[in-house]
Amino acid sequence: MPRLVDRLPADDRTNGWSALLPARLPSAPLQGDLDVDWVVVGAGYAGVAAARQLARLQPSASIALIEAGVVGENASGRNSGFAIDLPHTPGTSAEATEQGRRAIRIGHFALNELDGLVKEHAIACDWEKSGRYHVAVTHEVAAQTLKNYAANLDTWKEPYEWLDQKKLQDRLGTNYYRAAIYTPGTYLLNPAALIRGLADSLPAQVQLFENSPAIEVDLDGPSPLVRTALGRIRARKLILAVNAYSQSFGVYRERQMPILLFASLTPTLTESQVAMLGTDHTWGVTPAESIAGSTLRLTRDRRLMIRQGFEYSPTLRTTEERRTKAKAMNLGLLRRRFPQLGDMGLEHFWMGWLAVSRNHAPAFGQIAANAFAASCCNGSGIVRHTAAGMLIADVAAGRENPLIADFLAQGTADYIPPRPLRDIGVGLTMMWDMWRGRAER
Ligand SMILES: Cc1cc2nc3c(=O)[nH]c(=O)nc-3n(C[C@H](O)[C@H](O)[C@H](O)COP(=O)(O)OP(=O)(O)OC[C@H]3O[C@@H](n4cnc5c(N)ncnc54)[C@H](O)[C@@H]3O)c2cc1C
Secondary structure (H helix, E strand, O other): OOEOOOOOOOOOOOOOOOOOOOOOOOOOOOOEEEEEEEEOOOOHHHHHHHHHHHHHHOOOOOOOOOOOOOOOHOOOOHHHOEEEEOHHHHHHHOOHHHHHHHHHHHHHHHHHHOOOOOOOOOOOOOOOOOEEEEEOOHHHHHHHHHHHHHHHHHOOOOOOOEEHHHHHHHHHOOOEEEEEEEEOOEEOOOHHHHHHHHHHHOOOEEEOOOOOOOOEOOOOOOOEEEOOOOEEEEEEEEEOOOOOHHHHHHOOOOOOOOEEEEEEEEOOOHHHHOOOOOOOEEEEEEEEOOOOOOEEOOOOOOOOHHHEEEEEOOOOOOOOHHHHHHHHHHHHHHHOOOOOOHOOOOEEEEEEEEEEEEOOEEEEEEOOOOOOHHHHOOOOOOHHHHHHHHHHHHHHHOOOOHHHHHHHHOOOOOOOOOOHHHHHHHEEEEEHHHHHHHHHO
């Protein structure tokens, strides 16, 4: 049955990462009718990885990749730029550590893919294996969450270093954190540059159409159909890779929740400000308290980045008032960490949406006879959704890959009651999580 896509992404042109890059000419929008073997909807990490994998598996197949906006301006280009190798499994049960092992295999697979592509295509995205500080602000979170994480890392035989407040002060230039676990495998990068580079290096058999939102789809027919404002694509098979926007296609509506996050970049710090920071020339911090906490970076070009805020956002829109508050919060939290830097301002402030499920499991698989979806990233999608994109292409093309079992072992996103009941339950739970973890902000 044809279905109108009821909510499209809207680019507010605020993404700080792409503002630092040279201008890029988007590919032309879809015009007219096209018949192809495959259509992939959404050119984020999942969609681009799916299209590339399909091209590898079927070198003579025709593949169309359609993107509502411009590559790099949605979540894939707006995130904090951590390509994370390890899961954050908080539990220490045998099941949780085994899940962790599976997630590590998936993480290594996708990171190898990304590392290979960055090198092969000389993608200039500040790609650097800087590692990651997983931090606790309070003694309680250090003693519980970080200790549990250390136990997991021991079990997985993953290298790490435990740092106290003094060592963190030396390395990062802030005494805000009580303790951290440093793991060396995370890459830091400019996400807009990475996703642009990945999309622009797709094989020639993939036709990318930007500024081409799917406004109507028929997922159920023998040949799925996608309609845009100026064209129409009929395909043998379709892959939906729109993450938070899946609900607009009527897909996984009762399994995933759109979440809104806010991020900011300072101007380049002066030489004297840099001298007041620590010994690491570039670093990344992720919060042990993942919902309430803040992600932080010192970028290669000497800017501080902060990502804070995690709120249920069912309409995929927000208000100017909310943005103003979030921006003030970003700045206040930065100044609290680095009072020595004086009256620091923000050069860029933006927001982005991702999708989470109640049980942190993905929404992934076949959604109709000839349609498949990779959705619900639960954060960490640079790596996880590169894997999801490649694996959904394998599933759709009927290729066996043992990593599919690892991916599926995460389970399927749990059912959540529909709105408006959900708005009350989820909204309250998240507000409670934010309030409970407020000391970790
Ligand atoms: C502020 C922020 C910070 C984050 N930090 C990190 C981080 O440091 N590390 C990390 O790994 N992850 C991070 N994430 C999460 C990460 O960005 C996502 O997991 C990732 O972008 C998911 O990739 P995706 O391709 O599945 O979805 P998306 O990146 O959302 O891509 C989906 C694409 O589908 C397109 N689309 C939607 N509707 C339509 C339509 N109707 N027609 C055509 N196209 C459509 C969208 O325009 C979009 O380009 C962060 C996210 C945010 C918002």
